[in-house]
Amino acid sequence: MVVERRRSLEKLEKFKDKSVIKIITGVRRSGKSTLLRQFAQRLRAQGVEDASILFIQLDRLENEHLREYHALYQEIMKHRRAGCMQYIFLDEVQLVPEFQRTVLSLFEQERLDLYLTGSNASLLSGELATLLSGRYVEIAMLPLSFAEYCELANTAPAQAWNTYVRCGGFPYLSQIEGEDEKRDYLQGIYHTVLLKDIIERHNVQDPYVLESILRFLMDNVGNLVTSKKIADSLTSFGRKTSPMTVEKYLRTLEEAFILYRVSRFDIQGKQHLRFAGKYYVVDTGLRWLLLGDRGRDLGHVLENIVYLELLRRGNHVFIGKFGDGEIDFVAEKGGARTYYQVSASILDPMTYERELAPLKKIKDNYPKFILTLDTLPMEDEGIRQINLLDFLLANVL
Structure with a gap:
C-alpha cells in the first residue's frame, strides 16, 4: 500500500511544464522516489504517453554505468522525441560526479521537463545553484506526517499515535x-x-566524534545549544573536541537532512539572534533508535513532531524570544505569523501559567495556540488550546 503525498504532488503539478528544474530533497527513505512515481502516474492519467516519460534510478545496480555525466546525458538524448514534451526523472542524481554538467545541458533543451531527487543538501550548492539561480524550485520531503501515517497504516488515530510518536514516520515502517x-x-x-551521505562523502576522519555529537543533540532535542556547549560536553566525557570541529560536523548532519537547526527570533526587537539555537531530528524514530525509551522526554518529542509538521505546511519556523520568556515556535507564511506553545498537558495549574505566560505578553493580533494532548477545550485571552492529534490531522492552523 502507498499513501499519496498530496502536498508535494500539488507543488509538482504547479510547476509542471514550466521552465524550472524541480529538485526534490530529503533524507533517504523519506519517499522521494515514490513521489516521482506517483507524479509520473498522474502524467499518464493526463494522457502523457509512456514513451515521453524517462525514469532513471541512479542508485540501482543496473544503472551504475550511467553514474558518469557523459553516459547519463547520452542515455537521455537517445530517448528524445521530436515535437512533444518529455518528462525526465533522475533519482538520486548526486551519485553522478559532476552531474551539474548533464543537468545544465538538459536544461537548455526545448520541450523537456526535468525532475531531480537527492539525499544531500549539497545538491543545491556550487555550480548548479549559481548557474540556475531563479530557475529551479526545491521541494523538501520529510517522512510521513501523522495524517499520512494513519492513512498508510489504515488504523484509527488513537491506535496509531503511540507507534508514530515512538517509531516515527518513515513510510515503509508502517x-x-x-x-x-x-x-x-x-x-x-x-x-x-551515516556511511554513504556523511562519512564517505565528507571523508570524516573521526566517525566516533560525529556520532557522539549526533547522540548529544538527539538527547537535547528542543534545548538551546551552542557549538561550545557541545564541545565542552564531549570533552568532559573524555573526547576532546573543539567548537570548530563541532560546527563542521553539524553542517554535515544538516546537509544529510538528519538534523534541522532552528534559530531564535526576538519578537520585541524584531530581529534574528545569532547565538544559540535548537535542533530537531528529521524523524523521532531515529531518536528512539539511538536513545531507546530513556530518551522519550515526551514534551520535547512532541515539539519535534510539531516543528516538522509546520515545515510540511510551508512555514518558516523560529524559536520566539520575548523578554525572559520563550515561545516554542513562531511560524511565518505568506506575510502572516502564528505563535505556538507545545506541552504534553497543561492541566496542572503551574504548567498552565508557565506555558501561557509568554503568549499573554505578546500584544499583537496574530493567532496564538497551545497544542497539548489534553482533550478539554480552553481559551484564555484569545489563546486557543488545540488537541495535538486534532492539529496534526486538520491540515489547518
Missing part, C-alpha cells in the same frame, strides 16, 4: 510488524545515511 523488526529497519536507514 508496514513492518514487531518492535525488533522496526528497529532493524531504522538501523539500516541510520547506517546508510
Whole structure:
C-alpha cells in the first residue's frame, strides 16, 4: 500500500511544464522516489504517453554505468522525441560526479521537463545553484506526517499515535510488524545515511566524534545549544573536541537532512539572534533508535513532531524570544505569523501559567495556540488550546 503525498504532488503539478528544474530533497527513505512515481502516474492519467516519460534510478545496480555525466546525458538524448514534451526523472542524481554538467545541458533543451531527487543538501550548492539561480524550485520531503501515517497504516488515530510518536514516520515502517523488526529497519536507514551521505562523502576522519555529537543533540532535542556547549560536553566525557570541529560536523548532519537547526527570533526587537539555537531530528524514530525509551522526554518529542509538521505546511519556523520568556515556535507564511506553545498537558495549574505566560505578553493580533494532548477545550485571552492529534490531522492552523 502507498499513501499519496498530496502536498508535494500539488507543488509538482504547479510547476509542471514550466521552465524550472524541480529538485526534490530529503533524507533517504523519506519517499522521494515514490513521489516521482506517483507524479509520473498522474502524467499518464493526463494522457502523457509512456514513451515521453524517462525514469532513471541512479542508485540501482543496473544503472551504475550511467553514474558518469557523459553516459547519463547520452542515455537521455537517445530517448528524445521530436515535437512533444518529455518528462525526465533522475533519482538520486548526486551519485553522478559532476552531474551539474548533464543537468545544465538538459536544461537548455526545448520541450523537456526535468525532475531531480537527492539525499544531500549539497545538491543545491556550487555550480548548479549559481548557474540556475531563479530557475529551479526545491521541494523538501520529510517522512510521513501523522495524517499520512494513519492513512498508510489504515488504523484509527488513537491506535496509531503511540507507534508514530515512538517509531516515527518513515513510510515503509508502517508496514513492518514487531518492535525488533522496526528497529532493524531504522538501523539500516541510520547506517546508510551515516556511511554513504556523511562519512564517505565528507571523508570524516573521526566517525566516533560525529556520532557522539549526533547522540548529544538527539538527547537535547528542543534545548538551546551552542557549538561550545557541545564541545565542552564531549570533552568532559573524555573526547576532546573543539567548537570548530563541532560546527563542521553539524553542517554535515544538516546537509544529510538528519538534523534541522532552528534559530531564535526576538519578537520585541524584531530581529534574528545569532547565538544559540535548537535542533530537531528529521524523524523521532531515529531518536528512539539511538536513545531507546530513556530518551522519550515526551514534551520535547512532541515539539519535534510539531516543528516538522509546520515545515510540511510551508512555514518558516523560529524559536520566539520575548523578554525572559520563550515561545516554542513562531511560524511565518505568506506575510502572516502564528505563535505556538507545545506541552504534553497543561492541566496542572503551574504548567498552565508557565506555558501561557509568554503568549499573554505578546500584544499583537496574530493567532496564538497551545497544542497539548489534553482533550478539554480552553481559551484564555484569545489563546486557543488545540488537541495535538486534532492539529496534526486538520491540515489547518
